[in-house]
Amino acid sequence: MLGERRTKAPFEFGVGVLTTKSIHLAALTHFQFVLPTERCKLLCTSFSFSFSSGVMAELLQNKQVIFKGYIDDLPKETDMELKLSKIDPNIPLQASSAILVKNLYLSCDPYMRGRMRDFHGSYIPPFRPALPLEGFGVSKVIHSNNPNFKPGDFVCGFTGWEEYSVIQRTEQLRKIQPDDHIPLSFHVGLLGMPGFTAYAGFYEVCSPQKGEYVFVSAASGAVGQLVGQLAKLHGCYVVGSAGSQEKIDLLKDKLGFDDAFNYKEESDLDAALKRYFPQGIDIYFDNVGGEMLDAALLNMRIHGRIAVCGMVSQQSLSNPKGIYNLFNLISRRIKMQGFLQSDYLHLYQRFLEDVSSYYKQGKIFYFEDMNEGLESAPAAFVGLFYGKNVGKQVIRVAHE
Incomplete structure (x- = not known):
């Protein structure tokens, strides 16, 4: 299959x-x-x-x-x-x-x-x-x-x-x-909790506009792979990060991301994001937290949006790493919001219809x-x- x-x-x-x-x-x-x-x-x-x-x-x-x-x-x-x-x-x-x-x-x-x-x-x-x-x-x-x-x-x-x-x-x-x-x-x-998390987070939290620049971390995972494809269907420019060449190839060759990079090979995440987003980031869909979130804050555009979906990099640390660049929330008027898919259950039927249709038409893969x-x-x-x-x-x- x-x-x-x-x-x-x-x-x-x-x-x-x-x-x-x-x-x-x-x-x-x-x-x-x-x-x-x-x-x-x-x-x-x-x-x-x-x-x-x-x-x-x-x-x-x-x-x-x-x-x-x-x-x-x-x-x-x-x-x-x-x-x-x-x-x-x-x-x-x-x-x-x-x-x-x-x-x-x-x-x-x-x-x-x-x-x-x-x-x-x-x-x-x-x-x-x-x-x-x-x-x-x-x-x-x-x-x-x-x-x-x-x-x-x-x-x-x-x-x-x-x-x-x-x-x-x-x-x-x-x-x-x-x-x-x-x-x-x-x-x-795709049609369960991860897919609905991607759908609700992208459309309801991120409020995307055609032509915006979207960054997705953990982009080959259960949530990230759908976020990126929804963003492409919406007319956005999309870059994802992942942790192996196999995953990078999947993002670029199978899932239609405009570009992708292996965060493990980047010694300076801020510099990496500036390389992939010279114009800055409008939407960051955050699945990892930690250093990647801190670097993204340095690269957000004015009135950018950050959907805080997960913090997998921090979940098992006895002393989670702090975030240092929060002042950018003020200076660049960034909206940063945590959410659960259960906040949007009234949209579930629409999600099932939309995503099922996209999959059957070959517009998305999973x-x-x-x-x-x-x-x-x-x-x-x-x-x-x-x-x-x-x-x-x-x-x-x-x-x-």
């Missing part, structure tokens, strides 16, 4: 189904699945007996990525561990709106690093140690008590980093209508870095913070 790079898992557990004709007493274990605002509990059984049919129910192995404990520095693979539990696909769901889903694709996103620290003052609570990580995913409904979802439906929204999840707060889910022209995995990327198997998830997530991904990092848990 165009735009997809696959990485195989280092090893496989092998997923099986437990069946038996013998009757056993149920051995019960508990685990909790945590959504951002609510905790729900699920009973997992080693054996399950169906009294209505008089036969044993088939149990499914449920592979999970467990969060081990809070961290202060860059995440490591050892901060997570793989575990196996068992789940009854016919388990009675405790809430009338709950559904049981099989997870197909999971999204690796930098914001998840913030949930690995014991801090409760953010827009989303921290992960809970000894429980599965969670994030955006594409899933298939297996069992439902909710009249809005039936078995076989595809949904996207918050789910666990595991093969099967019980989701109580179904109002945060969006039902997907499969489209032969759009991969399901795009609903955690590149994924696809890792195979839940076993690959810890390494894929950690790799985000070392620039190992080329495109949107996705975990394929199961084939559709």
Whole structure:
């Protein structure tokens, strides 16, 4: 598939189904699945007996990525561990709106690093140690008590980093209508949170005008690659920065950026930006913060706009670097605004229609870095913070 790079898992557990004709007493274990605002509990059984049919129910192995404990520095693979539990696909769901889903694709996103620290003052609570990580995913409904979802439906929204999840707060889910022209995995990327972040940030925060000069950092990532293409469609001049020659080639040869540079090869970021933007920058879409933001402030034009989307360069530093050139906000009357995609949910349907249409018409492309198997998830997530991904990092848990 165009735009997809696959990485195989280092090893496989092998997923099986437990069946038996013998009757056993149920051995019960508990685990909790945590959504951002609510905790729900699920009973997992080693054996399950169906009294209505008089036969044993088939149990499914449920592979999970467990969060081990809070961290202060860059995440490591050892901060997570793989575990196996068992789940009854016919388990009675405790809430009338709950559904049981099989997870197909999971999204690796930098914001998840913030949930690995014991801090409760953010827009989303921290992960809970000894429980599965969670994030955006594409899933298939297996069992439902909710009249809005039936078995076989595809949904996207918050789910666990595991093969099967019980989701109580179904109002945060969006039902997907499969489209032969759009991969399901795009609903955690191009048509998911990263894509909507790019769309809302560029159009609503940056207020672009045709002919303006646009700079995008982390430009080959999940958000940046779409920002640059939207800017080109809007008639802007676009330069992106990234951290490898492979990514620079992607930006210039596949994604249509006017130019791009490897920030790792630049000893003076201010000089680099002056070289690529001799007229100055009208719009800076910031995904990294730190020294790049400081250099951009020196190169903004009067009434320039800075959309502060992420600070991936600073997220894992014990002592984040300060910004020294903030006076330019005054002298050049620059608008600098942080934002979340959730601020603009009223635009989501328009976003889906616009971006789906652009993709189907071949006006935009989207590149994924696809890792195979839940076993690959810890390494894929950690790799985000070392620039190992080329495109949107996705975990394929199961084939559709």
